[in-house]
Amino acid sequence: MAQKKLKIFVVAGEASGDIYGGLFAENAMEITGVDIELRGWGGEQMANAGVKVTKHYRELAFMGFIEVIKNLRTIKNNLNQCFKEIVEFRPDAVVFIDLPGFNMRVAKRLRNKIKANDDDLQLNTKLFQLVCPQIWAWKSGRIKDLKRDYDCVFPVLPFEDSILKSGGVNSQSMGHPLLDSILKEKSARKGVKKEKKEKLIALLPGSRKQEINKILHVYLQAIKDFPDHEVVIAGAPGLEKSDYTLAEKAGLRVEFGKTRELLQRAEAAVITSGTATLEAALLKVKHVIAYKTSALNFAIAKALVDVDFIGLPNLILGRKAVEELIQGDCNPQKISEELRKALSSSDMEKDFDEIYETLGNGGASKRIAEYVVREVS
Template identity: 55%
Template sequence: MQTKKHKIFIIAGEASGDVYGGQIARQILSQTDAEIRGWGGKEMASVGVNISKYYSELAFMGFLEVIKNLGAIRKNLKKCWKEIEVFNPDAVVCIDFPGFNMRIAKRSKAAGFNTYQVICPQIWAWKGSRIKALRRDYNAVFPALPFEDEILKKGGVNSQSLGHPILDTFEELKFEKRPHQIALLPGSRIQELKKMLPLFVSLGMEFKELDFVIAGAPGRKISDYSLATEAGFKVEFGKTREILGTSVAAIVTSGTATLEASLLGTKQVIAYKTGAFNYAVAKAVVKINRIGLPNLISGRDIVPELIQGDCTVKNLSLKLNEILDSETQISEIARLRKMLGKIGASNRIANYIIRNSLSSLNQDKLP
């Protein structure tokens, strides 16, 4: 009698989620013969995941952009769910991307599929009511930030705090600093580039003695950075961590890259600007005063943040000079790194999914 082949469906809607999905899929495939399909990117595809839709087609940022693209979002939700139904997986693994993934998870769990969430939605910042859905719609949630586990457990969620998968990608990275190089990360979405590139270009013009390098985001084209290239700025793709690691300082537009910069030992300024409508709505609903992951994790302002009205060329210039003249951030990084726990989160998450969803496997062979 032929045994049923185990199947897993992974959904990652952003570049960082694609990296984590690739790591988890690699660990699962190293221990099983499971078939893995999903929505994601090149990292997941490179380890053997059959990708039917790439995340570059999915991400809409900001309240206004989401409203404008509701039709496309609904169409993608319908398409994704249809693929899951036809595939009939043993497990559905959702990675970050909560606006989309939590809707899929609701249907997935109700249909009887084992459903998991890697990277917890930021219920401590806004939409705290989501904790009810996390309790109802997931077999387990794998929070990445150290303080999230207690919040989830208090809400009755099966929280499995197994560490941050980002650490697994830094294990062997070592770079030599280039004394005059400054990394610029203006974001990955086109809306972010439109807001941040003009500021970064103007800033670069004020520091002729420094070498500014822009890290091109996955899914973007060189033409998206035409404002910068026409002004003589270097834009390099596929080298984000190398650019961050070799730079003495960086200016980063929020997101996972703020944590990456700190883990690479690079001083940074967090700079973020969005449309007036998006900012007004965010101010009304968000319960926190910090946006950078290093600051949120440490509970202190170890990295300067310039948000919305404070995000001006003048302020960026002042803060860049300040961090170049100080080593305070560097002394905080070791403490931050320790708070994130041990490497190996991807393997631990993969093993949990295997043990709890691929039940016919030989459990004794798992570490």
């Protein structure tokens, strides 16, 4: 019996999205009875999993209101290019991963194209969003857009599913792909003796140049109070050694492509925010969240965002498990103080165990891939 041919386009705009996209692709390619052609925008993880990557996510990495305004022309060109590539590819499905400011605009244009039923280029594509926009924090009106433009949304945080469903969105809560990534690596290391935590502090000053320029010098001042620890900086995917010149001047090592390995070895970490905080929690690494942006970006965000926490571990638990030092509090003295508290904390490890239990037993990527393929077969 001939296999059904399917075409799927995947859009990931940052390192974590590239990981999830790679896991999705890997699981999709293992589904029997279908012959899948994968194309998309992403990075090395997706490419290694069999996706023909036509644009690297580093070209999409604009963070903060000011950076977005400064790069509006580039962003507009990227939007047009992405839409054009998808229409020309004519996929059975598009899987958008995170990056809501970009992806939701492309999805809206695609939905309008599908509805137009253009005889010259009829598009019969189903649209999926993996990682829900933070409608619970700001822009709650986007739930209407999700309902209108997407065939299905896959939230990754436990509390998001009910919010989406109450707004009429076809939400399918499959779990968090990050857990799959960690479990996959654990499986690969099965039989290898688990190493004890070293007297090592890992610094994760962000994944974008503007983050590193804003915060790395603060981290470097803070860790001077820990002469008995080795300090290593996790180099972000898509960046280069030249982006970390301050670290080199301070005599610190920057390691690329080894973020998880560093976290596994580390006794503690200082992390900006984002997915890395959840990764640290799942790896049971005591850490402090320390983040700052420009005064204008912060003022705009504070006016628009209604949320008690920014760290994923705290959001999942609904309480503060990891200290968050934001803007003015993100200074060397407070980072040093809170890092010492974290190192001596026993409660933090219990909180991390609770997060692990809350996210389930893995398998999210497989379930999502199977759902998408089933819907378009």
